[in-house]
Amino acid sequence: MSDEFMALNERETAVPLPTKLAITLPRILIGLALAAFVGYFIVYAIYAYRLFQFPFDYDQGEGFELMDTLLFSQGQWPYRDNNAYPFYSSNYPPLFHVVTVPLVWLFGPHYWTGRLVSFLGTLITAAAIGYAVQREGKRWWLSTLAGLAFLASNYVYHVGPLFRQHMFMVMFETVAVVVMAATIAKEEETGRRLNGRLLLVMLLLLAAGYTKQLAYATVAAVFIFFFIRQPKRAVLWAVPFALVTGLIFLWIDWATNGMWLLNTVTANINPFIREQAIGLFRQWFTLHTILTVTALVFAGYQLYFERLSVYSIWFVAALANSVTAGKWGAGESYFATAVAASCVLTGLAFHRLLVWAEKRDGRRPVGWQTAVLTAIGLLFLIQANKMFHMPTDIPALRAIAAALGKPTEVWIAPQTSCSAPRAPEMIPYVDSAGVSLLGRPPNQADTAAGIQIAEFVAAGQTAAFSEDAGFNFYVGRDIVTNPTQLLNLYNNNQVDLTEMLAMLNAQAFDSVILRAQFYPPPVLEAIGQQYETVDLVQMNGFVYCLMRPR
Amino acid sequence: MTKRQLGLAFIALGVVAAIGSFANDLFGAGNFQGIGPSQRLALLAAGVIVLVGVSLLPLGDKPA
Numbered sequence: 310m311s312d313e314f315m316a317l318n319e320r321e322t323a324v325p326l327p328t329k330l331a332i333t334l335p336r337i338l339i340g341l342a343l344a345a346f347v348g349y350f351i352v353y354a355i356y357a358y359r360l361f362q363f364p365f366d367y368d369q370g371e372g373f374e375l376m377d378t379l380l381f382s383q384g385q386w387p388y389r390d391n392n393a394y395p396f397y398s399s400n401y402p403p404l405f406h407v408v409t410v411p412l413v414w415l416f417g418p419h420y421w422t423g424r425l426v427s428f429l430g431t432l433i434t435a436a437a438i439g440y441a442v443q444r445e446g447k448r449w450w451l452s453t454l455a456g457l458a459f460l461a462s463n464y465v466y467h468v469g470p471l472f473r474q475h476m477f478m479v480m481f482e483t484v485a486v487v488v489m490a491a492t493i494a495k496e497e498e499t500g501r502r503l504n505g506r507l508l509l510v511m512l513l514l515l516a517a518g519y520t521k522q523l524a525y526a527t528v529a530a531v532f533i534f535f536f537i538r539q540p541k542r543a544v545l546w547a548v549p550f551a552l553v554t555g556l557i558f559l560w561i562d563w564a565t566n567g568m569w570l571l572n573t574v575t576a577n578i579n580p581f582i583r584e585q586a587i588g589l590f591r592q593w594f595t596l597h598t599i600l601t602v603t604a605l606v607f608a609g610y611q612l613y614f615e616r617l618s619v620y621s622i623w624f625v626a627a628l629a630n631s632v633t634a635g636k637w638g639a640g641e642s643y644f645a646t647a648v649a650a651s652c653v654l655t656g657l658a659f660h661r662l663l664v665w666a667e668k669r670d671g672r673r674p675v676g677w678q679t680a681v682l683t684a685i686g687l688l689f690l691i692q693a694n695k696m697f698h699m700p701t702d703i704p705a706l707r708a709i710a711a712a713l714g715k716p717t718e719v720w721i722a723p724q725t726s727c728s729a730p731r732a733p734e735m736i737p738y739v740d741s742a743g744v745s746l747l748g749r750p751p752n753q754a755d756t757a758a759g760i761q762i763a764e765f766v767a768a769g770q771t772a773a774f775s776e777d778a779g780f781n782f783y784v785g786r787d788i789v790t791n792p793t794q795l796l797n798l799y800n801n802n803q804v805d806l807t808e809m810l811a812m813l814n815a816q817a818f819d820s821v822i823l824r825a826q827f828y829p830p831p832v833l834e835a836i837g838q839q840y841e842t843v844d845l846v847q848m849n850g851f852v853y854c855l856m857r858p859r
Numbered sequence: 860m861t862k863r864q865l866g867l868a869f870i871a872l873g874v875v876a877a878i879g880s881f882a883n884d885l886f887g888a889g890n891f892q893g894i895g896p897s898q899r900l901a902l903l904a905a906g907v908i909v910l911v912g913v914s915l916l917p918l919g920d921k922p923a
Contacts, residue, residue, distance in 0.1 A: 537860040537923050583897050612915070616922055617865075 331675045338686025339450055345693035346454055349461035352699055352706070357428045357470035359750035361421040365759035365779035367751055367849055369824065371472040372778025373399065373791045375418055378406040382413040388561070388568040391798055392805040394812065395772070396790035398572045400797065403561075404520040405474035418782060423472030430480035431469040434649055435459045437480075441487045441620070442656030448663070454689055455656030461696050462648045463596050463740060464641045467747035474521050475642045481517035482527040483649045485510050489531050490619045493538060511550050518554065522573065526630035527623060527646060534619040576797040579637040586635025593631070593644045596741055597651065599692035604651035607658035620657065624650035638793055641742075659685050695741060700750050702737035715739055721746075727823040727854035728845050736850070746850045758848035759783070762822060765844065765855050769819025774836070776824040777853075789818070792827035799829035810835050816858035823854040862918035869912025877905035 366372045377387040377399040387399035387406070399406075405426070412422035439456030446452060459465060469476050492506040514531060517524035532550075535543035562569040594601055608621035627646040634643035662685075666677035701707040701717045710717050720733040721744050738749035763783035766773040772786035781788050790809070798804035806829065812818065813835040821840045826833055840856040847853070880901035894902070 537865065540860060581897070583900075612911075613918065 328675050331679055335679055335682030335686050338683060338690065339454075342454060342686050342689035342693065343450060343457075345690060346457035346461050348709075349466075349693070349696070349698075350457055353460050353466050353469065355703070355706075356466065356700065356748070356750050357424070359752075360424050360470045363751040363756060363759075364420060364783060365756075365763075365848065366420075366777040368468070368471050368473065368747060369777065369827075370791075370793065371420060371423070372782060372788070373397075373794075374401070374406065374423055374472050374474060375420060375782065376778055376788045376791075377401065377403075378409045378413050378423060379418045381406050382410045382418075386561075386565045386568070388565040388572050390568060391572075391790070391795060393808060394789075395787050396795065396809050397788060398568060398791065398794055400572050400576050400791075400794050401474055402519045402521060402573060404516055405477045408477070420472055420779070424470050427468075427473060427476050428470040430477040431460060431465055434476070434480045434483045437483045437487045438649060438652045438656070441490065441653045442660065444491060445657055446660030446663075448660065451656055451659055451663075451685075455652045458600060458655070458689070458692065459649055459652045461693065462645070463696055463698050463742045463745075463748070464593075464645055464648060466698055467742075467745065468642045468645070471747075473642070475523075476645060478517050478521040478524050479645045479649055481513050481520055482524055482646055485513035485517060486527065486531060486619055486623050486650075487653075488513065489534065493534075493619070507546065511546065514550070515554060515557075519557065522577065523630065523633065523643065523646075526626045530623040530626035531619065533626070534617070534622045537617060537622075571798075571803060572794065575801055575803055576794060578801055579639075579797060580800075581635050582637060583635060585637075585639075586632055589634045589641060589644070590631070592641070592742060593647075596696055597648060597692070598695055599688050600648065600651040600655050603658050603688070604654035607654050607661075610658075618657075620650060620653045624654055638797070698738075698740040698742070698748055700738045700748075702750070702752065707737070710739055719744065721850065723847055723850050723852050724825070725852045726826045727842065728852050731852065749850070751849055755848050758846050758853075762846050762848070762853055762855060765846075766820050766822070769857075771817065771819045773820040773822050774813065774818040775820075775822035776827060777822065780822060795832070796827055796829050799831075804829075806831055813839055816840070819858070821854075821856040823856065824851050860923045862915050862921045862923050865923040866912045866915030866918070869915060870909050871912075873905045873907075873909035873912060876908060877902055880905065 360367060376397065380387045380399075381403065387397075387403075389398045391398050405423070409423045409426045412426070413419075416422060435456040438459050439452040442455040443449065443452035460469070465476070488506060489510045492503050492510065495501075495506075496503055510531065514524070514528050517527060532543055532547055535546065558569075604624050608617075608624055611617050611621045624647060627650050631644050631647050633639055634641065659681075662681050663678065666681040670676040670678045697713075697715055699706050699710050699715070701710050707717050716739050718735050718737050719739060721736050722733040723731045724746065725731060736749055738745075740748050742748075759779065760783070763780045766775070766780045766786065767784040772781050772789050774789050775781060776792050778788045778791075795804060799806070810831060813832065816839050821836055823836070828836070836856070839859060841859050842854045843857045844855040845852050846855060880898050
């Protein structure tokens, strides 16, 4: 039991009933907050488990990350020439896929492999957040709430168990920052230099950057903090860090004949959509108001009244970097690092408030400590309410949603791009983030729909020219091109479509599968001229167009 | 590093950010004549950074 609760216990024996009630109230509220966030964790685990069982793309792009992993498992680079069949290349750094390779060796190219690795990564991130708060606060319930709040974020819930590398990057970032904070604190406490631990921080930062490019903001945050505390030493560490990062970059580029630079840097220069960025910032703030405001206030307090912690600098850097969520192809997951940082800062801020209240109270049975504990319990409950998300196709969860006065279903029209619009359908998933196709656990009908599309591909002799990789994977055919990567390259004048268009015009593919028509315009034009839709199949809220040669 | 030095760094960063917000124009990018909406936001952010920097200057030699 934490100190403040023990203290309240001691005072309880000889106090009147109203005082006893006042002492009990914060316990009830914090107990309820813990129950709410444990509940979110159970919901997250259910969603993850059901995603592990789903053998097709849930989020567009997952299959291409599986393809990257498969290529690494065969000792090949995924940074390839997009101009020649199968016109495939990856636009992401390698680490997440390399880490997943042993599972692909053992079990084959299945979607659950990367989904499991990403999910475990989010659990490690939550544990690191909890550790960061526990190290300073020594209050198990506060540390648990801070860690679970991260997993309860709608954004973490949506993308955590997907075969996407983003949350694995957040894991490396978080662990790096937590180790950095602990290292510098220990150094300042003991007066000894802990170069081994600093080396670990550098390796974690390197791992974050080679999991996804977006980690540069965290790298900058750690070095800014280091520079503020120890300018000369920070520069001495920054030089070899930059050198090693650069040498690895050059080595991969050399090994892939320049395809690494082209596909991971040049192809990632996408247009910035201001409205998308503003909309996502609004949504992020609305969903994470308590965490964000607490983090901002605490960071401001540190800026003016004490030394800046690495967590405050990290939060501000991650927040500024979240602007990149406005790039075409980016999205809500770009806020995950800011959410992780805000969870740590919230836990630390509440700990500091409790320490302050403890000092103010002395031996008073009910005072500041009771008020602060009550406020913390209430604030976490408000935050839990703001993040509400729940699949309601399970009777118990449906009953909980109804009991909480939340809707038990929403009506969403299936996403169509290559077929006529459809009427809204009932979706058994409720989310404060609004209409979202991420978060609803896939069901048996989705799996059956995926198998139906795969059988359509299998009926032909060739690989399908498909926007999702899952159908070709399912029937053991080649994975042909990556539509979003192709579009990025096309928009940057970095791809020659001649061979691809010749194959489409010669109807070299027995089937074409469209979901969102992400291909570049000349490719869509060739498809339109040479292929016709023969069937429509709905999976995960998207209507897929199944096409055969005309 | 002191709070004052940190304040000066903020001011420098804000000035660079303000200049940087016009860099697009120098390279001929952007769809707007004069100051576009994104540039306005960037300038606002740069102004806030400068103001935070100025507010740190009186804190003098306290460690940052």
